[in-house]
Amino acid sequence: MSVTKEVDEIRYMKKARKFIASRSSEEKLSIYNAITDNLSHVPPTGDVQVVQGHSDGSMRLRVGCFRILFRYDHGDLLILEILDIGNRGDVYK
8 A cells, every 4th residue: 555645736837838828728627637637736637757767866757749847855844846738749849
């Protein structure tokens, strides 16, 4: 039996906020649902993989043609940082 821990706070970095703001209502809803359903607890669920070449513990969640780059900050509070969101080919640049 695996133990899950709920995230205390979700922080969106500027690049992620800009991407979400530029999307349609349906896409925004899809992105927010993916974050709350898959990433608001540790361990995350869904199509999640560690991002190669990043030593800061960054991971990515695949949501259709979008990728959500994120990491967890395990301090006094468990914080989910949404680093960037973008199209499949552009988000890793």
